[in-house]
Amino acid sequence: MKTLNLNATWNSIKRSIYKFSRNKISVVGFFMVLLVVIIAIFAPYLAPYPKHAGAFVDYKNASLPPSLAHPFGTDVFGRDILSRVMFAFRGALIMGLGVIAMIVPVGVLVGLIAGYYRGTWIDTVIMRITDIFITLPALILALAVAALLRPTLFNSMMAVAFAWWPWYARLTYGMASSVRNEVFVQAAETIGASKAHIIFKEILPNCLAPIFTKMALEIGWVILVGATLSFVGLGEQPPTPALGTMVSDGAKYLPHQWWISVFPALAIMFIILAFNLFGDGVRDMLSTEEV
Amino acid sequence: MAELLLNIKDLRAGYKVYGGLLKVLDGINLKVNKGERIGIVGETGSGKTTTAKAILRILPRTARIFGGEIFFQNKDVLKMSKSELSVLRGQGISMIFQDPTASLNPVFTVGSIISDVIRYSRTLSSSNKSSQIKETAIDAFKSASLPDANRLLTNYPFQLSGGMRQRVCIAMALATARDLLIADEPTTNLDVTIQDQVLRLIKELVDKKNTSLILITHSLGVASEMTDRIYVMYAGTIVEQAKTQDLFENPYHPYTHALLSCIPKLTGEGIAPGIPGRMPNYLNPPQGCRFAPRCPRVLPICEKEKPPLIEVEPGHEVACFLFTRK
Amino acid sequence: MNELLKVDNLKKYFPVNVGSISQKKIVDLKAVDGVSFELEQGEILALVGESGSGKSTTAYTIIGLYKATEGKIYFKGMDISMEVNQRPLSLKKEIQIVFQDPGTSLNPQRTVRQILELPLRVHKIGPKRNINEKIEELLKTVELPVDYMFKYPRMIGGGERQMVAIARALATNPSLVILDEPTSALDVSIQAKIINMLLKLQKDYKLSYLFITHDLSLMRNVATRTAIMYLGKINEIAPTQELFANPLHPYTQMLLSSIPVVTEKERSLKPKKITSIGEIPSPVNPPPGCGFHPRCPFKFELCLENDPQPVEVAPGHFVRCFLYKNQTKGGF
Numbered sequence: 001m002k003t004l005n006l007n008a009t010w011n012s013i014k015r016s017i018y019k020f021s022r023n024k025i026s027v028v029g030f031f032m033v034l035l036v037v038i039i040a041i042f043a044p045y046l047a048p049y050p051k052h053a054g055a056f057v058d059y060k061n062a063s064l065p066p067s068l069a070h071p072f073g074t075d076v077f078g079r080d081i082l083s084r085v086m087f088a089f090r091g092a093l094i095m096g097l098g099v100i101a102m103i104v105p106v107g108v109l110v111g112l113i114a115g116y117y118r119g120t121w122i123d124t125v126i127m128r129i130t131d132i133f134i135t136l137p138a139l140i141l142a143l144a145v146a147a148l149l150r151p152t153l154f155n156s157m158m159a160v161a162f163a164w165w166p167w168y169a170r171l172t173y174g175m176a177s178s179v180r181n182e183v184f185v186q187a188a189e190t191i192g193a194s195k196a197h198i199i200f201k202e203i204l205p206n207c208l209a210p211i212f213t214k215m216a217l218e219i220g221w222v223i224l225v226g227a228t229l230s231f232v233g234l235g236e237q238p239p240t241p242a243l244g245t246m247v248s249d250g251a252k253y254l255p256h257q258w259w260i261s262v263f264p265a266l267a268i269m270f271i272i273l274a275f276n277l278f279g280d281g282v283r284d285m286l287s288t289e290e291v
Numbered sequence: 292m293a294e295l296l297l298n299i300k301d302l303r304a305g306y307k308v309y310g311g312l313l314k315v316l317d318g319i320n321l322k323v324n325k326g327e328r329i330g331i332v333g334e335t336g337s338g339k340t341t342t343a344k345a346i347l348r349i350l351p352r353t354a355r356i357f358g359g360e361i362f363f364q365n366k367d368v369l370k371m372s373k374s375e376l377s378v379l380r381g382q383g384i385s386m387i388f389q390d391p392t393a394s395l396n397p398v399f400t401v402g403s404i405i406s407d408v409i410r411y412s413r414t415l416s417s418s419n420k421s422s423q424i425k426e427t428a429i430d431a432f433k434s435a436s437l438p439d440a441n442r443l444l445t446n447y448p449f450q451l452s453g454g455m456r457q458r459v460c461i462a463m464a465l466a467t468a469r470d471l472l473i474a475d476e477p478t479t480n481l482d483v484t485i486q487d488q489v490l491r492l493i494k495e496l497v498d499k500k501n502t503s504l505i506l507i508t509h510s511l512g513v514a515s516e517m518t519d520r521i522y523v524m525y526a527g528t529i530v531e532q533a534k535t536q537d538l539f540e541n542p543y544h545p546y547t548h549a550l551l552s553c554i555p556k557l558t559g560e561g562i563a564p565g566i567p568g569r570m571p572n573y574l575n576p577p578q579g580c581r582f583a584p585r586c587p588r589v590l591p592i593c594e595k596e597k598p599p600l601i602e603v604e605p606g607h608e609v610a611c612f613l614f615t616r617k
Numbered sequence: 618m619n620e621l622l623k624v625d626n627l628k629k630y631f632p633v634n635v636g637s638i639s640q641k642k643i644v645d646l647k648a649v650d651g652v653s654f655e656l657e658q659g660e661i662l663a664l665v666g667e668s669g670s671g672k673s674t675t676a677y678t679i680i681g682l683y684k685a686t687e688g689k690i691y692f693k694g695m696d697i698s699m700e701v702n703q704r705p706l707s708l709k710k711e712i713q714i715v716f717q718d719p720g721t722s723l724n725p726q727r728t729v730r731q732i733l734e735l736p737l738r739v740h741k742i743g744p745k746r747n748i749n750e751k752i753e754e755l756l757k758t759v760e761l762p763v764d765y766m767f768k769y770p771r772m773i774g775g776g777e778r779q780m781v782a783i784a785r786a787l788a789t790n791p792s793l794v795i796l797d798e799p800t801s802a803l804d805v806s807i808q809a810k811i812i813n814m815l816l817k818l819q820k821d822y823k824l825s826y827l828f829i830t831h832d833l834s835l836m837r838n839v840a841t842r843t844a845i846m847y848l849g850k851i852n853e854i855a856p857t858q859e860l861f862a863n864p865l866h867p868y869t870q871m872l873l874s875s876i877p878v879v880t881e882k883e884r885s886l887k888p889k890k891i892t893s894i895g896e897i898p899s900p901v902n903p904p905p906g907c908g909f910h911p912r913c914p915f916k917f918e919l920c921l922e923n924d925p926q927p928v929e930v931a932p933g934h935f936v937r938c939f940l941y942k943n944q945t946k947g948g949f
Contacts, residue, residue, distance in 0.1 A: 008767045018309055183716050184724040187782075189701050190680050191789070192709035192739045205726035334804035335775070452896055453668075482667035483831060484893035487875035509804060512834075512877030539879050553809035555834040557861065557876070557883040562838050565810030569774065 020285040029277020036271055040089040047083035055239045063257050073259035075250065081259065084241035085267045091235075091242050092271060095157055095226035096219040102161045104215060107168025112207070114169070115176025116199050127173060130166040138163040142225060146234035156235045160225050171214060175207035182206075209286040217279030220272035227268050243268050296470060296503050297323040297346065302359035304345055305573065312355065313573035315341050315527045317581065319359070320600060323471065328497060328504040330514035330535070332550075333524035336570050339507045342524075343473050347384055348376060364470070381412040385464040389476040391456035395448040402428065402444030405463050412467040431466035434499075435459070436492060454485035458492065465496050472497060475507045490517055511554055515539060520606075523547050526571050526581040529600060533607040543609040545586050580612070588613060619658035620694075621793055621825050622679070627652045627688035629671075629678050633901060646901045648674040650849035651688075656793070661819065661826040663836040663857070665872075666846035669900050672829045673717075675846075676795050679827070680714045692793070710740050713786035717798040719778035723770040729756075729781055730766040736788040755784040759814060776807035780814070787818065795827045800835070812839060834876055837861055842933075845869050848908035849900055851927075855934035864888055865936040867913045907939070915940060 021027050044050050058078030066073045072081035114126040138160075145159035179185065180203060188202050229235045230244030238245065243264045250260030302319040305312050315338045323329055333339045344350045346361055348368060361368040363383060371379060388394045395404060405428045410420070425444070432440035435458045448456055457477060464472055474493060478486035494517060497504045506517050514521050514535070521538050523531040523546065531544040542548050552563035568585035571577055577584060583593040592612050600610045629649040636642030649671040656662045664672040677683045679690055681701030690698045697708060716722035723732055733752045737743060743751045753763050759780040770778050779799060786794055796815070800808035816839065819826060828840055836843050837857060844854035845868065853866040864870050871891040878884055895912040898904055904911050910920040919939045927935045928942065 004764050005767045015309065183718065183721040186682055187714070187716065187722050187785075188724075188735065190682065190709065190712075190714055191736045191785075192706050193735060194739075197735075201727070201731075202724055206724070208726075334806060454896060482897060483833075484667060484871060484875045485897070487877075487893045490877075510877065511805075512879050515879045516877045550806060551879065553806045554879060555812075555832070555838045556880065557834055557837055557873075557878060557886045558880075559837045559858065559861070562809045562812055564813040565808075566806045 016285045019287065020281045023281060023284060025277055026281025026284065029274055029279075029281055032270065032274030033278045036089055036274055037093065039086050040093045043083075043086045043090060047080075047086045049080040049083040050087075052079035052083045053087035053239075053241055063253070063260075065257075066259055072263040073257075075246075075260050076253070076257075081246070081263050084246065085243070085264055088241040088243045088246065088264070088267070089271070091153055091230075091240065092223045092226065092268075094153065095160070096223040096271075096275075098157050099161050099164065099222045099226075100215050100219060102157070103165035104168055104211065107165040108172045108204075108207070108211060110165075111169040111172025111174075112176050112199050112204060115173045116180055116195070116203065118173075118177040118180060123177075126169075130169045130173075133163070133166040134170065136163065139225060139228060142229060143232070143234065146229055151234045151237055153236045153240075156226060156229045159229065159234075160222060164222065168211065168214070171210060172207055175210060176203050179203045179206045213279060213283040213286060216282040217276060220275035220279075223271055223275075224268065294325040295322060296325045296327075296364060297321070297505075298360075298362040299342070299346070300360045300362070302342070302345060302361065303357040304341060304350070304359075305355055305357065306351070306353045307355055308353065308574075311574050314357070314576055315573050316345070316359075317527045317576065318597070319524075319527070319529060321522060321529065323503050323505060325470070325503060326501050327520065328494075328506065328518045330506045330508060330518035330521040331524055332508060332511055332514050332521055334509055334550075334570075336526075337524045338527040339524055340475055341527075343386065343475050343505065343507055346473065347380060347386060349386075377411075382467065383469065384471045384473060385469050386473040386475065387457070387460050387464050387477045389479050391453060391460050391480075392448065394460050395456060397448050399447075400444065401446050401448060401451070401459055405431065405444075405459070405466060408463045409466055427466055431462040432459075434465075434496060435462035436488075437462065452485075453481055454489060457481060457489050461489070461493060461496065465500060465502065468500065469502050471503045471505065473505045473507070476509070477506075478513065479508070479510075486513075493517070511539075511550065523550070526576070527573070528581050528597075529610060530582065531607075531609045531611075532600070533604075537604070537607050541604075541607070543603060543607070543614060544582075544611050545588050545613075546582050549587075580610075620655050621658045621660075621692065622656040622827070623691040624655075624675075624679065625653050625689045625691070627675065627678060627690065628686045629674050629683055630686045635901060644901060646899075647849050647903060648900055649678065650900075650903075652846070652849070652851055653688075654844060654851065654854065656825060656827060658792070658825055659819075659823060660842060661828055661840045663828045663830060663840035663843040664846055665830055665833055665836055665843055667831055667872075667897055669848065669897050670846040671849035671900065672846050673797055674849075676714070676797050676827065676829050680712060680795055706740065710789045711791050712793045712795065713789060713791040714795040714797065715779070715782050715786050715799045718802055719770070719775060719782045720802075722782055723778055725770055728767050728769055729773075732770075732781060733766075733785055733788060736785060740789050742789065751788075755788055758787065758818070759784045774807075776803050776811060779803065779811060783811070783815070783818075787822065790822070791824070793825050793827065795829070797829045798831070801830065801832070808835075815839075833872055834878075845872065848898065848903050850908065850937065851935075852909070852938070853934075853936045855931070859931065859934050861886070863931070863934070865930060865934070865941060866909075866938050867891065867915050867940075868909050871912070907937075 039046060056079055061074050061078040062076050064070055064074040070080050070082065072085060074080055110126055110130065114123045117123045141163040142159040145162050146156050149155040185198060185202050188198050226235065227244035230242040231248045235244060236242040246264035247261050253260050299319055299321040302316050304316040305314045319342055331339045346368065356369060363379065406424045409424050409427050428444060429440045432443055437443055437455065437458055478489050481489060490513065506514065508514055518535050521533065521535050522529050523544065525546050531547050542551060549566045553565060555562050566585055571581055571584065579595045580593040580598050583589050590612050598610045598612045598615065600608045601615055602608050603614050627649055628651055630645035630647050632643050633646045634641050635644055652675055664675060666672040674683065678685050681704055684700045685698055689696060692712065697704065730752055733755055734748060737748055737751055752766060756763055756765060761777060761780055765773060800811055818824060830836060840857045842854065843857045843860050844851045845866065847868050853869050864873055870888045871893050873888050874890045875893050891914060906922045907920040907925055910916045925937045925939050927937045929935050930941055
């Protein structure tokens, strides 16, 4: 019995990998994401100058252009930019994954309940509250909230989460309210299943595909908003390196000491690109197309 | 002597999927004479639609043709150029599909859809097109027993019932003179009284225009009322072919027997318990006769070799080792 | 008499907008418009009709997925006219339904095991540790291999999915099973297998079936009694053999003469050909008087304005048609 189950699971994993890798670019995206994750986790071991990520000054080597010793150059304090970028990946990933981890359960739960009770007052109340949040522009809302609180990584995550959760509610609401009318849900009702079972065991699994796809595609954009917050100084405070902060610090020295801003900006671009390509692959993998 | 219109020789075709190739059609031999009405009868997955789409070369991109030839009016269809195919589809062969709702573009009026069909068939001279097209369209609707043809031109598909939509499709298919009409399960989605009307219409029009007909269906009952000759397909092979009356009075192949016994009859004599087993897996089809794994009268040779289609009576062919002298 | 189900003047209307978005005009779509019948224990009653006849709506109202607009439904003498959400669990155990399309009636994200486990768990059938055994038993009952437990519906064929749906319906050991066109989407050889299985299960488990279908030939071989529906009403109802031997209502005759048949013997059994003409009217705008009159070859003045009442022409054989108005009166 157990072997049959394992066999079936292994086969479906193989099929999913096939669907994901049909588009070669998504595979590139997967490895890019893998690279970002490995760099973030192992930054202390991979960075050439790990101490430069903390409080460190070396004015003798300040503002050096890119070279073999410092592939991304050094900043005005003499810190190696490559190392700082690698450490900054940590904050970026925590921001991206953390925010998503916070908003998805909340948004999905709200959307599920509203979708199940579609047409009733419960639906109206929930979705109108959601609509209010949606109409507030995400970045500005995040800025406002972050400005009210003390600037820390956690608070900037809260700010972004506050603005971002309603989209998951909307998405789930759309799916749930249509799945709710499917025949298999009616079948469960005639069998006598409880509402909780129907919402979480019958409806939810059929909503997951677009949710997971959205999650994978969005991590990059959440990281961008996080970088924007730290660009204006609301985020992790120095000396902890943050990509947005590094870009804004180096802005004054453009165009002569261009490497101080440009490399962190390229790093942001790399991360977003990585998750976008990866997200495309996830979407293909979860599609119900028959192969 | 009957004139040969369509000649499919040893057609082998399939699809590329995850895990390999689906070897669906395994040597299809089929002939249609001018003015003949033939039926292709088989169950889901037997390859009937694949055969039909191969004739018009409208198979999906994942399809592969492994071998064989299709001759229409002595021209090799599989080797035709794009422009020749265009003429084939515009004037030679037309097709009606199972779901009339899916065949009609919902954002266009019925009138504009049929005008496009007439225009692309290029059977009208280039001058004075639009009034001629409208006339042709109205004639087509009238001959399809569609009421109020003028108003119909301005209707959208969603405003029509299923039966009417299918009649519009039939009108479109026969609006311009054709040599062959392929109807792929044209009445499967329709109610039985409407099915009766639509089938009668097809019969009438096909007789009037002397168009040949290939009727694809899973219903032996429909085939018996509409066709002169029937090909029985199983798992991508032709297992039996005969004049309609002969097939029902004197079926040879065990599959044909089994199929006939499964049909619920008005006599109330009960239904056979079905055919054990399942259709073969096209990724790895059986080496010999494809029906062998399920056949109640299987012989050792059936699993090793493919039975050829052999004439057992004049005009009656069977592919089965029970009837071949070896 | 062991009366299991009684339906009394059941009506189900759906309000629809026949105007435009700006100028609304709400009328009632009379899907079911006064249906009454009884189902005895051990019977197979067929509700036969084409689209718009109201047969599926009747079934859905009986199982509670729709709330009846008017009329009553009785099960074992108890009034069960409420919606499924308000029905007691014990009632849901007794009446089950098999839907037409197993592709949509089985959750594509749940394995066969999970699908079959649900009714067992909800109705607490058998101790928890024996659930796997119980599921194996169910699969064996419908002649499916035990290793199908871990498969998803998309991995198995249409006929097999329907067998899972049937196993699910039987899991609670119901008294009444409603079958809504269970084989319409399947090939004839698979239909044959499933029908034979359904008949065997009926005998083994002493079930009663309410069989919804449009396939008269099928019912000739399956049902003990057959009712013909048109535009939300029952036109004729009789024991199956009697109905086919002696079809009285013009619509029944039209239906029978439209069936494509294969053998000469069957052809001789069909009534004189009544050519089917006209479209099936929509239940939003039913014709006045007798709903069938626009297509009826025998209509007269009376039919245009009055709706006939059912009349018992032979024992158990009721028909609603003015051609027979002078025979004994009775109701169904």
